[in-house]
Amino acid sequence: MENLSALDPQGPVADMQYSLIALSLYIMIFVLVVVFLIYIFVLIKFRERPGDTHIPKQVHGNRTLEIIWTTIPIILLLMLAVPNVMDTFTLANTSVMTEEEEEEMDHVHIEVIAHQFWWEFNYPDHDIVAGQDMYIPTDTRIIISLESEDVQHSFWVPALAGKQDNVPGITNEMWFEAPNEGVYMGKCTELCGPSHWLMDFKVVAVDPDAFDQWAENMAEPSETATHPEEGTVAADGREVFQDSCISCHAVGEDGGATGPNLTNFGERQVIAGYLEYNEENLENWLRDTQEYKPGADMPSYSQEQIDDEEMAALIEYLNGLKILD
C-alpha cells in the first residue's frame, strides 16, 4: 500500500496542512464539547416528568449571554484564521527564492498536463516528457505548473501536498518537497468523465543523484531498449508498435503525444495508472482498453488488428522499454 493518506504527511507542505487540520479539529472538538455538555444537561434537567404540568417562565433573552456567545466564537475563529492566511500565502509562493537565504534553492520545475484519463509530466529544464509516473528528487523544491488538455482535472498527492486544479486555458502553480524516498499515490479529484476514478498516478521520489541519472537516461534512452536488435522478438514487437501505436505514443525522441510517453514503460509499477503490472494485464489492457477505461482516447485492439503472435511480440517490446540500471 502506497502513501495515500493526508493523515500521514510525508513532506513540509502536507505537514503544514496537517497541522492546520489538527488545529481546526481541536477548536471544533472544543466547540462540540461545549455544545454537547449544555445539550445533555438541558435534556436531563428539563425533560418533562410524568404528571408535570407547570408552565415554564417565558424568558425573553439575556444580553450578557448573547455577548458571550458572540465573542468567544470570534476569538476561536481568529485563532484559526490567522495561521490559515499565512499558510495560504506561503503555499501560493512558488518563486524559488526563500526569503531568509536570498539565494536560489535547488528546485525542479515540472509541468503537469492532465488528459482524460492520464497524466503527462514535462520537465522543461531537462527536456523530458514522461507519463503516469512523476520522478522527483528528494529534498528539493518541486515547482509544479498545472494545465489541462481537455476538461478540468485536479492534481492531488495527499501525502505530499494538497491539490490544485488543472483548468483548461489557465496555468496554476503549486509546490512541495519530499524529504523521504518513496512512492506516493496521486489521484485526480475533479470529475472528468467515466474513468475519472481510475485517473491515478505515482510520484516517485528518489535521491537527487538517482534523479539526475533518470533524467539523463530519459532524455537519451539506450538504443538497445528502444531499437531492439534485429531478429529478436522485441524487434518484431517494435514493428507492430511503429505500425499501430507510434502515432499516439512516443518512445524516445519520436512518436505522437496523444497518449503517455512510453520510453520507460517497462519500469512502471502499474499499467494505465492502476492495473497491476504483468503481462496478462498488459494484454488485457491492449485488447479491451475501452472496458478498462471507458472513454479513454485509445482504441481496443482486436485479433484482426493485432493477432496473438504480434501481441506477444509487442508486449515483449514494451516490457523492454527501460532506462534505468
Add this chain to the structure above:
Amino acid sequence: MSSHLDATAPLKGKPSKQTERKLKKEAKTQLASYFLMIAITSMAFISIASDAIPSGFAIPFILLLAAVQVTFQLYIFMHMGERKTSWVNIMIWTGMLIAVLTVGALMFLIGVVKY
C-alpha cells in the same frame, strides 16, 4: 379594505388641487432631469469620442456619469425616493451590490491573473 369596491369601474373625478399642483411641479422636474440625462450621456460620449481627453481620466469619469444617471432614473423617473419605498430600496440596492460583486468576480477572479 372595503371588499365591494369594484375595480373595473372607470375612475371618475379629478385629482385634488394639491395633487394637481404637485403634478405640475413634477412634470417640470421630470423634464429638467431628462435634459440633465441627455447632457450626461453626451458628456460621456464626448469624453470617449474626442481624442483630447486621456482615457485615464475618461474611464472613471464615464463610470461616474453612469452611476449618476442611474440614480436619476431610479429616484426621479422611477420614484424610488417616495415614502413607503424602504423595501424597494433595500431590494434594489442589495441587487446592485450582488451584481457588482458578480461583475468584479467575473472580471478579476477567473484565473487568468492571480490575486
Add this chain to the structure above:
Amino acid sequence: MAEHEAIDIKELPEQPEKATLEGRNKYLGFWFFLGGETVLFGSLIGTYLGLRGGTIDGPGPADLFHLDLVFIMTMILLTSSLTSVMAIINMHRGNFKKLLMWMSMTVILGTAFLGFEIYEFYEYYHAGLGFSTSAFASSFYTLVGTHGAHVLFGIVWITTLLVRYRKTGLTLYNAPKFNTAVLYWHFIDVVWVFIFTVVYLLGIGG
C-alpha cells in the same frame, strides 16, 4: 359582473396604482423582480467583461462599434423613458387619453430603438462577427441580445395594454398594470445606460 357602477369617489386617488391591495402587491412584487433582474444583468455584464478580450482572430470592439449610432439609440431610449413618465403623470391627472397617447409614443420610440439594434447586429455580422466567431462575439450578442429581448417584450406588453384598454378608461384594475409596465420600461433604460457605458464607451475608450 353586470353593473359597471362608477365608484363613488369625488376625487381621484392620488396614486390609483396603489389604491388597492392588489395594486400595492403588484407594485412591490414588480420592484422585487427588478431587483432580481439586476443580478441577472450583472451576471451577463460580468460575463461580457470577462470575455471581451477573447476575440482571437475575429474583430474586436474597437473594430466594430459605431459610437454615433449607439449614441442615437441611447437618446431614443432616454426619450422613451420621458414619454412613459409623462404617461404616468397624465394617469395621475385622470387624463386617460393622454396616458394612451404618451404610451404609444413610448412604443414607437422603443420600436425605433429595436430597429437600430437589429441594423447594428446586421452590420456586425457582415463585418465578420458571427455568434460563434469568438468568446467575445458570443458574450456580446448574448448581453445586448438579452437586453433587446427585454425591449421587445416591453413593446409587446405595452401594446397589449393599449389595445386591451383603448376604450375602458382608467380603473383601479388597470392603473397598476400601466404603472408596472412603465417601471419595466425605465428599468430597461437603466440597464442600457450600463451597456452603453461598459460595452460601447469602454469598448472604444478602454
Add this chain to the structure above:
Amino acid sequence: MSTAQAGSKSVIMEWLTTVDHKKIGIMYLAGGAFFFALGGLEAILMRIQLMFPEFSFLSAQSFNELLTMHGTTMIFLAAMPLLFGFMNFIIPLQIGARDVAFPFLNALGFWLFLFGGILLNISWFAGGAPDAGWTAYVPLSSTSPGHGLDYYVLGLQVSGLGTLIGGINFLVTVINMRAPGMSMMRMPLFTWSSFVASMLILFAFPALTIGLLLLMLERLFDAQYFVVASGGNVIIWQHLFWIFGHPEVYILILPAFGIFSEVLATFAKKRIFGYSAMVFATLIIGFLGFMVWAHHMFTVGMGPVANAIFAVATMAIAVPTGIKIFNWLLTLWGGRIQFTTANLFALGFIPSFVMGGVTGVMLAVSAANYQFHDTYFVVAHFHYVIIGGVVFGLFSGAFFWWPKIFGYRLNETLGKWFFWLFLIGFHLTFFVQHFLGLMGMPRRVASYLSNQGLDEFNFISTMGAFLMTIAFIILLVNIFVSIGNKDNVRDPWDGRTLEWTTPTPVPEYNFAQTPLVRDLDAFWHEKYEGDGKMKASEPLEDIHMPNSTILPFIISLGLFIASFGFIYLNYPILFVGLIITFGAMFVRSVKEDHGHHIPVDRIKRDLEGDHHG
C-alpha cells in the same frame, strides 16, 4: 359579481386549477416527497455500488448519471419543494392572511417546478441522464455527448423560474398581507426565516438562470463562452454556479431553522430565547451567504488574496449560526421538554448539525481545503448539514404540522422508531466518510481500488444507508396506518402561533375574521393572558377570494413542450410550446378575473359547524 363558481368540478380539475395556497402547499409536499424517494433510491444504488471495492453493480457511466441526478434531484426537486410546501401552507396562516399575495403566480410556480422536474427525469428514458455532477462544470458538461445535459439545463431553467416566482410571492405576502398588529418583529420565526430565504432566492437564482442560459447557448447554438480556443474561459461558469449555489444551501437551511424554532419553543413550552437576536442572526447569515461563494473554488487558482478573503468571510458565518444554536439551547433551558417525534427530530438536529457546521468551518480553512476539497470529507460535511439540518427539519415539520395539513395525526410509536433508525443510519453512513476523505478517497468516484484501505468504511457507510431506507419505509407505513387518527387535530400540541387558531381542515378563506395580533406568539398570548380566543380585527362580512384557473398549468405545459423543441432543436415543437405559453399569458392579461365573494351566511354556517363539531 358572481358569488360562487359555476358547476361542480371533478377532483382532478379542482387540483389542476386551484390557486388556494393550502392545496398548492400540499401539492408541493407530494411532489417533493416523490422526488425525495427517487433521489434516495438513486443514493441507495450508488451506495450499493460503493459497498465493495471494484464492484461492478453499475457501470461508471451509470454511476456518474446517478450521482448527478441524486444531487440535482435532492436539492432542486426534493428539499426545496418540500420546504416550499410548508412555506405555502403555513406562512399565510402564521401571519393571519387569507391568501398569498399572488395566488395565480403561486400556482404557476408549482406547475413550473413539477414540469421542470419531470423534464429532468425524462432524460433517463431519452438516452441517458446528465453525467457531469450537479455542479455541471464546463467543459465536461458543455461537451458531454448525448442529450442528458440538455435536459439538465432546461429542466432546471423551468423549475428555477418557478422557484423565483415563488420567492417573490412569499416576499410580498409577508410584507403586505400581515394581519393588523403583526409587526415584523412579532412574526413567527418560521415566517421570518422563510422571508430571508426568499430574499436569497430572489438574488441567487438569476445567476443560475444566466449560467444555464450560457450553457444552453453553448451546447445548442454553438456559443463559445467556455471554449478556450475561441478565447473563452471556463471559470466563469463556476462563479455563476456558486454565486447561486452557495446561497442555495442557506435557502435550504434557513426555513429548516425556522421550523426548529417553532418546534423547540412549542415543546419546551417556552417563548423562543432571544427572539430579536434570532432574527438578526438570520439576516446576517443571509447577507454573508452572498459573500462567500468562492470557498467552493479554493483550488481553482484565484490567487492567495482572494482565497484568504473568502476563507475568513466563510468562517464568519459560524458566529451568527452559533448565536442561533445557543439561543435554541437556552430556549430548552428551564422549559418542560416533551419528546414527541417532531421534537425528537429538532433535538436530534442540534448535535448533528453542529457536527456538520464545524466541518464546514474546517473546509473554510483555505490552505487545508487543498487537502479536503473534492474528497469524501466534503460529502460528509454537506450530508451532515443537509440531512442533520434540512431533512431533520422537514421531518420535524411534517410531524408537527401534519394534523393541520392533512387532518390526522401520525402515529407516535412508529414515529419514534423512524426517528431512531434514521438518526443511527445517518450517522453510520456519513461519519466514516470524514475519514474516507482524508485517507485519500476523492468524491464522485464510481469505485475504488481494493488495496487502498478504503474497504471497511465504505461498507459501513452503505449499511447505514440501508438503515435509513428501512426508516424511510417505516415513515411511509406510518402515513398510511395513521389515517384514521383524527382526534384532537385542531391544536394538538398547545401551539403558540396563529395557524393553530384555525379549524381543521382549514377553510378556504383561512380566517372568518382577520385576527388582531397583540404579541409575539399571538395564540399563546391569548391563551395565557387573554380568554383563549383571538380578537377579531374586522367585522364578519363577505370574503373576497380569487378564482381557480387552469392557465398556470397551461403556461407551464407550454414551456415543457417548448423545452423539447430546444433539446432536439425542433423548431415546430418549439413554436407550438411557446405559442401555448404566450397564448395562455395573453389570455390571462386580457381576460379580467376579479375573483368571487364567499357570502357571510356561508361563513356563519362554517363557524357554527366548527363549534358543534
